[in-house]
Amino acid sequence: MAGIRQRYLDTLRRKPADGWVWAPNFDYWLAYNTRAGAVPAKYRGMSRNDIVRTVGGAIWNRCSCLKTTYDSSVAVRRYQTSDGNAVEYETPVGTVREAWQKAENEFATPFLCEHRLKSADDCAAVQYLAEATRYEANLEAVQKAVAETGDDGVVLFMGCSVPFIQFAKTDAGYLNAYYLLEDEPERVERLLAAYTRAYLQAYTEAARMPIDIIATNDNMDGRTVSPSLFKKYAIPFYQVARDIVHGGGKLFLGHWCGQTEMLLEHVPGCGLDVVEAIVSKPMAPITLAEALNRLRGEVTLQGGIPSVLVCPQGGTRADFERYISETILPLKGRTGFVVGMSDNVPPDADFSRVESVAAMLGL
Numbered sequence: 001m002a003g004i005r006q007r008y009l010d011t012l013r014r015k016p017a018d019g020w021v022w023a024p025n026f027d028y029w030l031a032y033n034t035r036a037g038a039v040p041a042k043y044r045g046m047s048r049n050d051i052v053r054t055v056g057g058a059i060w061n062r063c064s065c066l067k068t069t070y071d072s073s074v075a076v077r078r079y080q081t082s083d084g085n086a087v088e089y090e091t092p093v094g095t096v097r098e099a100w101q102k103a104e105n106e107f108a109t110p111f112l113c114e115h116r117l118k119s120a121d122d123c124a125a126v127q128y129l130a131e132a133t134r135y136e137a138n139l140e141a142v143q144k145a146v147a148e149t150g151d152d153g154v155v156l157f158m159g160c161s162v163p164f165i166q167f168a169k170t171d172a173g174y175l176n177a178y179y180l181l182e183d184e185p186e187r188v189e190r191l192l193a194a195y196t197r198a199y200l201q202a203y204t205e206a207a208r209m210p211i212d213i214i215a216t217n218d219n220m221d222g223r224t225v226s227p228s229l230f231k232k233y234a235i236p237f238y239q240v241a242r243d244i245v246h247g248g249g250k251l252f253l254g255h256w257c258g259q260t261e262m263l264l265e266h267v268p269g270c271g272l273d274v275v276e277a278i279v280s281k282p283m284a285p286i287t288l289a290e291a292l293n294r295l296r297g298e299v300t301l302q303g304g305i306p307s308v309l310v311c312p313q314g315g316t317r318a319d320f321e322r323y324i325s326e327t328i329l330p331l332k333g334r335t336g337f338v339v340g341m342s343d344n345v346p347p348d349a350d351f352s353r354v355e356s357v358a359a360m361l362g363l
Contacts, residue, residue: 003151004058009212012154012251012274012300014336020361021338023153023302024057024354025277026345028109033347035107040351049148056358059153060340063145065209066157066202067136074132084110091132094125108347117171120180123187126171130194135202142209156213157206158255163195164233165218165225174224196237203241207248214245214252215276221258230263238271253302257343261286264294277343278303282314288327292337302338304328305357310341310349320353324360 002010002018011017030048033039043051052059070076075090086099099114117126145155161169167188168177181188206214216238225234238254245252253274256263260275261284267275275295280288283306292301308314309323331337339361345354 005149005151005153008058008154008338009251011336011338012213012302014297014300016335020332020363022057022357022361022363023060023338023340024052024055024345024357025060025341025343026051026349026351026354027062029345029347029349029351031109032107036347047148049152053152055355056363059149061145061149061153061155062158062215063142063155063211064157065138065142065145065206065211066159067138069134069136070129071132071134074129084113086114089116089125089129091125091128093128094122096122096125096129112170115171115173115176117167117180118176120184120187123180123184123191127191127194130191130198133198135198135205137205137209139209142211146210154212155210156215156253157209157211158215158217160199160202161216161218162220162225162234162237163192163199164229164237165220166195167191169219169224192233196240199237200241200244203244207244207250212251213274214241214248214250216241216254218255219258220254220256220260220263222260222262223258225263227262227266230266235266235270240271242271242273259284261291261294264291267294268296268298270299272299274300274302276302276340279342280304280306282306283308283342289331292331292334295336297336300336300338302340303342304331304337304339306342307344307346307349310351310353311346312350313348317350317353321356321360324357328361 007017007019008021011021027048049059073092077088079086081099084099084101086097088095088097096116098116100110101113102110149155168174172180203214242252251273252271253276254272255277256275257277257279259279278291278301280286280291288304295301309320328339
């Protein structure tokens, strides 16, 4: 019988596997509750990887395999604000700033409240930043992740989203981005080309590392990236990046944690090997089986357990067990399916439900 790591890789490659792969993602649950001092006593002092082992899961180890720096022409200033923090980037062609605001309490992740690209005049400085970014191997971090994971899971690099998503979601905010795309298409296209060059360089470096997967941190959502935008901006990038990723012997994965049912039919042939964190009912108007059918057995799906179902607000323990029995278990033996979270275990989850999955799968 194959070990966990080999079974995981075989499943991701859509090969017949000799059992389930259960890859829980509870990094945010753990980070939040560690800061809040609310981690269950039996897990206190344990690493994330050891908690995964304890609950019978396969490790999904996201590793910082690259160091990101700017060349000496960029000055970066970080400082606290009254309700969060900010970063200012000074370049020879302009200065831009972005800021984060504290969320509901000090334990939660701050949210981006001020985008760096506020008007067309900021395009030059943001483009300069993209062109001034350097990616270097962080081999020590990779070796540590590989050693900690062992035969109990996989190691991946997650970063560098589709350039359009970096521009629209992070740099400008989607509403402003759509106006800029319409009003200043040449400036936007130059910026996207700069990001593409930078990100492909990052993937080239990552492909040399002893990791298993290179992933785009897209948070893909069909409500903000329409099928037409997906075909214009995502597919060409995925296909070029795929050649780099596959050249290094890695799998290529997209982090798709939004409502993506309207995009799934375009995924086969787009360049991705895996879509991860796919959301299904009751969080999206598509069943898990329907999502798998739209991938036509050509791309692996990792996900299947909607995050609301591990929370008391999302249903009772009986509701959760019924979902596993009626939705997950009938998929046993189906190639190209890894049982995972869609997207992450929330801070206020009933963690005993996460603990129970392995037994329900017969692991």
